Structure formats: structure tokens, C-alpha cells
Amino acid sequence: MPGQEVNVKAHFADTLITRIRSLGHPLCAGLDPHLGRIPPLFQQGSMAPADPATAEGVHDFFRAYLPRLQGKVAVVKPQSAFFEQLGWRGARVLSEVCAQARELGLIVVLDAKRGDIGSTAAAYAQYLAAAGAWAADALTVNPYLGTDTLAPFADAAAADDAGIFVLVKTSNPGSGDYQDRLVDGVPLYELVAGSLAPMVERLRGPQTGWSSLDVVVGATYPEQALAIRGLLPQALFLIPGYGAQGGTAADAVASFVKGPAGLEGGIVNSSRGVLFPDGSNCNDAATWEQAIDAALDRAIDELGTAVAT
Amino acid sequence: MPGQEVNVKAHFADTLITRIRSLGHPLCAGLDPHLGRIPPLFQQGSMAPADPATAEGVHDFFRAYLPRLQGKVAVVKPQSAFFEQLGWRGARVLSEVCAQARELGLIVVLDAKRGDIGSTAAAYAQYLAAAGAWAADALTVNPYLGTDTLAPFADAAAADDAGIFVLVKTSNPGSGDYQDRLVDGVPLYELVAGSLAPMVERLRGPQTGWSSLDVVVGATYPEQALAIRGLLPQALFLIPGYGAQGGTAADAVASFVKGPAGLEGGIVNSSRGVLFPDGSNCNDAATWEQAIDAALDRAIDELGTAVAT
Numbered sequence: 001m002p003g004q005e006v007n008v009k010a011h012f013a014d015t016l017i018t019r020i021r022s023l024g025h026p027l028c029a030g031l032d033p034h035l036g037r038i039p040p041l042f043q044q045g046s047m048a049p050a051d052p053a054t055a056e057g058v059h060d061f062f063r064a065y066l067p068r069l070q071g072k073v074a075v076v077k078p079q080s081a082f083f084e085q086l087g088w089r090g091a092r093v094l095s096e097v098c099a100q101a102r103e104l105g106l107i108v109v110l111d112a113k114r115g116d117i118g119s120t121a122a123a124y125a126q127y128l129a130a131a132g133a134w135a136a137d138a139l140t141v142n143p144y145l146g147t148d149t150l151a152p153f154a155d156a157a158a159a160d161d162a163g164i165f166v167l168v169k170t171s172n173p174g175s176g177d178y179q180d181r182l183v184d185g186v187p188l189y190e191l192v193a194g195s196l197a198p199m200v201e202r203l204r205g206p207q208t209g210w211s212s213l214d215v216v217v218g219a220t221y222p223e224q225a226l227a228i229r230g231l232l233p234q235a236l237f238l239i240p241g242y243g244a245q246g247g248t249a250a251d252a253v254a255s256f257v258k259g260p261a262g263l264e265g266g267i268v269n270s271s272r273g274v275l276f277p278d279g280s281n282c283n284d285a286a287t288w289e290q291a292i293d294a295a296l297d298r299a300i301d302e303l304g305t306a307v308a309t
Numbered sequence: 310m311p312g313q314e315v316n317v318k319a320h321f322a323d324t325l326i327t328r329i330r331s332l333g334h335p336l337c338a339g340l341d342p343h344l345g346r347i348p349p350l351f352q353q354g355s356m357a358p359a360d361p362a363t364a365e366g367v368h369d370f371f372r373a374y375l376p377r378l379q380g381k382v383a384v385v386k387p388q389s390a391f392f393e394q395l396g397w398r399g400a401r402v403l404s405e406v407c408a409q410a411r412e413l414g415l416i417v418v419l420d421a422k423r424g425d426i427g428s429t430a431a432a433y434a435q436y437l438a439a440a441g442a443w444a445a446d447a448l449t450v451n452p453y454l455g456t457d458t459l460a461p462f463a464d465a466a467a468a469d470d471a472g473i474f475v476l477v478k479t480s481n482p483g484s485g486d487y488q489d490r491l492v493d494g495v496p497l498y499e500l501v502a503g504s505l506a507p508m509v510e511r512l513r514g515p516q517t518g519w520s521s522l523d524v525v526v527g528a529t530y531p532e533q534a535l536a537i538r539g540l541l542p543q544a545l546f547l548i549p550g551y552g553a554q555g556g557t558a559a560d561a562v563a564s565f566v567k568g569p570a571g572l573e574g575g576i577v578n579s580s581r582g583v584l585f586p587d588g589s590n591c592n593d594a595a596t597w598e599q600a601i602d603a604a605l606d607r608a609i610d611e612l613g614t615a616v617a618t
Contacts, residue, residue, distance in 0.1 A: 032429070034428065048440075049435050049438065049441050049442050050438075050440060050441055050442045079425075079429055079432075081423070081425055081429045081430075081432035081433045082429070082432050084400075084432070084433070084435075084436075085432045085433070085435035085436075085441070085442065086442055087400070087404055087441075087442030087443055088397055088400040088401035088403070088404045088442075089442075090400075090442070091393075091396070091397040091400035091401075092397035092400075092401075094397070095396055095397045113423070113424055113425055113451070114390070114422070115422055115451060116388075116390055116422055117479060117480065117481040118481060119343065120341070120388055120390045120391070121390075123388075123390035123391050123393070123394045124390045124393065124394070126358050126393075126394035127393075127394075129358065129359075131357075131359060132358050132359050132394070132396075133358050133359045133394065133395055133396030133397075133398075133399070134396055142422070142424060142451050142453050142454075143453065143487065144451050144452065144453040144476060144479075144487060144488070145451075145476070145479050145481060145483070145484060145488075146479070146481060146482075146483030146484050146485065146486035146487060146488070147483055147486050148481055148482060148483030148486075149481060149483060167453060167454070170426060170453075170454045170455070171426065172426035172427060172454060172455060172457055172458060173455075173457060174454070174455030174456055174457030174458060175454060175455050176455065177455035177456050177457075177504065178452065178453060178455060178497065178500065178501065179453070179454075179455070181492040181493075181497070181500065182492065182493075183490040183491065183492060183497075184490075184491075188487065188490070188492075188497070191487065191490065192487065195486065
């Protein structure tokens with residue numbers, strides 16, 4: 001109807017899984033603009049964080065990169081830290097990168113690991129608001145402050161068909177310091193996972209049964225991933241740590257289950273491996289495009305094989 | 310020397326405690342621009358998050374507010390979420406608010422509760438870089454990902470005389486969900502606090518002995534604050550939850566110890582109570598200024614009395 005805005009978005013998990021089934025692989029392209037790795041082709045100014053020109057170089061890089069992904073991957077994961085370090089100009093580039101990704105049909109999972117209490121959590125949940133200032137389809141959040149601090153994000157996801165990925169077991173070596181410690185005989189990450197179950201159930205999609213209340217579980221911990229799958233059979237897993245951090249494709253999909261088009265149950269992120277592959281650190285557009293396309297095809301092939309049944 | 314940049318900042322904790330001793334109270338003025346509470350005097354546009362005019366209204370509000378604090382309080386704590394919800398324009402206002410606060414001689418603790426792994430944590434630590442894109446003196450961080458993820462922040466604090474406040478026991482009702490759970494008979498928040506001890510020791514100031522590696526402990530949990538003080542005698546406590554959340558002045562300073570000018574050992578945050586006090590929701594500048602000044606004087610008096618010995 002003229003003059004009336006309609007929310008035409010579909011359920012987050014349904015949309016994501018349907019797209020992954022049609023592409024045949026769960027690769028998520030991480031957008032982590034390490035300043036020291038932006039190819040000479042795109043560099044502007046000194047590429048130092050405080051140089052206002054740097055953000056322009058980063059923007060040019062993604063303007064060229066995102067179209068390489070179109071039709072090939074379902075989802076991108078911008079890492080907010082690498083944009084924020086450029087000050088407000090970095091936030092502006094992040095905002096434009098999210099918008100461009102969506103225009104290209106890519107689903108945007110903003111990796112910002114936010115978390116706070118009460119009305120502050122509700123303000124962070126504005127990242128997911130359909131009529132808000134940002135264009136993100138999902139957000140990563142940190143559970144340390146308690147389940148009451150996750151509720152505003154779950155409410156926002158329910159209201160606007162968005163997704164939430166709660167940190168459960170992270171991919172770094174020190175993730176055991178607190179996450180692995182036993183509480184009543186159960187590791188903390190399992191306690192966190194178990195306490196998400198009601199929210200996971202609430203946000204299940206009508207089409208696929210997968211939930212928009214999802215979890216982050218590192219590819220470097222496949223056994224722990226299996227345990228978490230047992231607790232949360234309907235949550236999608238955002239799986240970092242594949243490739244550069246040492247997780248294999250088989251490790252990455254350890255928690256996946258049989259679906260209509262192969263193994264499914266999450267997205268496997270690769271950042272450096274597909275964003276800054278060998279041969280891409282050059283000053284020639286055609287060479288750069290070839291290096292990017294080849295790295296993407298390799299990762300897609302590897303993960304496609306891992307989920308083929 | 311000409312052509313050579315010299316870091317003229319002093320040690321974070323030494324600077325903060327010296328300033329607090331001279332003012333006689335530990336009040337930290339929280340800068341949480343709840344959109345629904347900005348007085349009509351400053352509102353612009355619809356005050357909806359996605360309206361580009363809203364950020365201008367928020368900026369005008371702080372342009373008038375920050376000078377009221379000059380010479381009265383040592384430290385301000387902008388809450389990043391309320392700026393971020395306005396998109397990149399909100400990030401620009403946050404950046405300008407931090408810079409204006411510093412120009413007025415106020416110490417800036419950016420409440421952003423960041424946390425991530427490896428090089429991503431290092432990118433977030435750029436908030437503290439003296440030559441970076443931001444103007445923050447300290448940052449709040451979340452420990453859930455492990456002590457290896459806190460190291461880049463501690464390194465940045467050491468390199469640039471900045472401060473870190475690690476979430477240990479938060480002020481919300483649900484903070485017990487994970488933080489209070491027993492690990493080997495000890496609550497998780499004590500495990501987290503204890504594991505910070507080496508970093509606290511490393512970042513102690515030459516002048517006062519207080520450390521720039523500090524912790525967040527809610528005013529609503531005075532007994533837990535005492536236990537954490539026992540584990541970290543040299544850490545400063547950032548204490549939210551005073552006032553609006555129900556913590557009294559006495560609760561707020563439960564962890565303080567005797568210093569040369571009264572009880573000391575942290576900063577006590579008040580946001581709504583001094584930012585949006587009764588009588589300030591008006592359209593008249595003189596009335597608004599009187600309401601703000603009176604609320605500030607009340608909080609300063611109350612906390613000054615609580616630390617007087």
C-alpha cells in the first residue's frame with residue numbers, strides 16, 4: 001500500500017538455510033579488513049588507523065570484493081573491530097559495506113560481540129531493527145552478563161526476523177580459561193548452551209525448523225561442538241577458526257546433521273583465507289580478481305565436499 | 310624536540326586517583342543518551358534512531374551538558390550503545406563527545422564492553438591508542454573469551470598509559486546466571502578476578518600504587534565487592550548501579566580503602582540520576598542548567614560524605 005512500509009523480510013534461519021541448500025555449501029565470507037593486508041591496489045593515505053584516508057581505502061577494497069561473492073556465498077560476516085579502529089569514518093564504511101552486501105543478495109551477520117544490561121542491551125539490539133540505522137541481519141553477542149541481558153536481543157530478533165549468535169565456545173586457545181571450567185560437573189559452555197534452549201525454541205522457523213537464536217562454536221573444538229549440538233539440536237552454529245586458525249573442513253562441520261541437500265546446521269567462516277589469499281597482495285585488478293575467485297572456489301569446493309552425503 | 314611526538318599522558322590510575330583526591334568524591338558521570346529522555350530543549354528531528362537529525366540533537370545535548378561537569382567531576386563514562394544505535398552519525402557524535410570531554414579536563418572511560426580474540430582484540434585496543442582515531446582514556450572489556458583475549462588490551466594500556474575495566478560482577482539481577490556459579494567451590498566472578506592479578510600488578514602506578522588494570526563490580530553487590538577487593542587490592546573498581554538501579558552510596562563504596570584524602574579505590578557511576586534529573590525535561594536553558602547543577606551537587610555531596618573518614 002502506498003505510504004505504508006511493509007516488512008518483507010522472511011525468518012532469518014529459514015532464509016539462511018534455504019540459501020545454503022541451494023548453493024550447496026555453508027561458507028561464510030569474513031570481512032576483516034586487517035590494515036596491513038589491504039592490497040596496494042586499494043591502499044589510500046598511510047593506512048594508519050587515524051588517517052582519514054584509510055577508511056576510503058578500506059571502502060574501495062570492499063566495493064571491489066563484495067561483487068566477487070554475489071551468487072557464490074550466502075552470507076558475509078563483517079568484523080566490527082577492524083572498522084571501529086578507524087573511528088567514526090570506519091563506522092560509516094561498515095554501514096555502507098553492510099548495505100552493499102544486502103543489495104547484492106548477501107545475508108549480513110555483524111560480528112560485534114555486544115553485550116550489556118537492560119536498556120543498554122536494547123540499544124545494542126537496534127543493530128537488528130528493520131527500521132533502524134544499520135543494515136545487519138544478525139549480530140554476535142556475549143553471554144557473560146546473564147540470560148536477562150540476552151532477552152532484548154531475542155525480542156529484537158523475533159520482532160524483525162533477525163538472527164542472534166551467542167558466544168558459547170570460542171576458537172582461541174584461551175577459551176578454556178573460563179568456558180571449560182566445570183559447574184556442577186558440566187563445563188560452563190554447556191551451561192550457557194543449555195540455558196539458551198527456551199530462546200532457541202521460541203525463534204524456530206516455520207519452514208525449516210532451524211532457529212534464529214544461534215551460537216558461536218569454534219571449528220577448533222569439534223568434540224565440544226557435538227556436545228553443544230546435543231543440547232541445542234535446532235540452533236545454527238557460526239563456526240570460526242576454519243582455515244587460518246587450524247580447523248579442518250571436517251572439524252568445522254562436526255556438528256552438522258543430515259538435511260535435504262547434504263549436511264547442514266550452520267555457517268563456516270573463513271576470513272583471511274578468502275579475503276587475503278596468496279597472490280592477491282598486488283597492484284593489478286585482473287590478477288587480484290583471479291586470486292580472490294580461485295581462493296573462493298577452493299573454500300567452496302572443500303566445504304561443499306565436507307557437507308555432501 | 311621539534312618534529313618528535315612525545316606522549317605527555319601520565320599513568321591512568323595515578324591521574325584518576327590524584328584528581329579524585331583533589332575533588333573529594335568518586336562520582337563518574339555516565340553519558341547514556343536515552344533518546345526518549347533528551348529534553349525538548351535539545352531535540353532535533355523525530356529523535357528516532359534512523360533519523361539523521363537525531364545525532365545532532367544528542368550532540369547539542371552533550372555540548373551543553375559537558376561544561377556543567379568541568380571542575381566538578383574527574384571522569385565521564387560514555388555508554389557506546391546509545392551512540393551506536395544512531396549508526397555512523399552516532400559514532401561521530403561519540404567521538405566528538407570524547408574529544409570535548411578531554412578538552413574540558415575530564416577523564417574518559419568508554420563503556421563499550423568489547424572483547425574478541427587475537428588480532429581482533431588488538432583492533433579493539435586501538436580505542437586506547439594515543440595516536441589512534443579515538444580519544445578514550447580507558448575502555449570496559451568482557452572476559453568471557455579468556456585471559457589471552459585480555460592481553461592485547463593490557464598491552465595497549467601499558468604502551469599508552471590507558472586504563473582497562475574488566476567486567477567481573479555486573480549490577481543486573483541476572484548477573485548470577487553464570488558469574489555466581491561455583492567452579493571448584495569459588496564463584497566464577499572470583500575466578501575471573503583472581504586470574505587478573507598478574508596484569509593488575511604489571512600496571513600499577515608509580516605514584517599511588519593503584520593499577521590501570523581495573524574491574525567492573527556493581528554497587529548492587531557490596532558483599533561480592535569486598536571479596537573481589539581481597540583478591541585485587543590494587544585494582545580500581547568501576548561501580549555502576551548507584552542510584553537508579555538501587556545501590557546506595559554506602560553500598561557503592563563498600564570496597565574502598567583508607568587513602569590520604571578519605572576512602573578511595575574506584576569510581577561510582579551515576580547516569581540517569583545526574584543526566585536526566587527531575588525538572589530537567591524542559592525547554593528552557595536556565596531551568597535545565599539549574600536542574601543539572603542541583604542533581605550533580607546532590608550526588609557529589611552524597612558520595613563525598615560516604616568517602617569522608
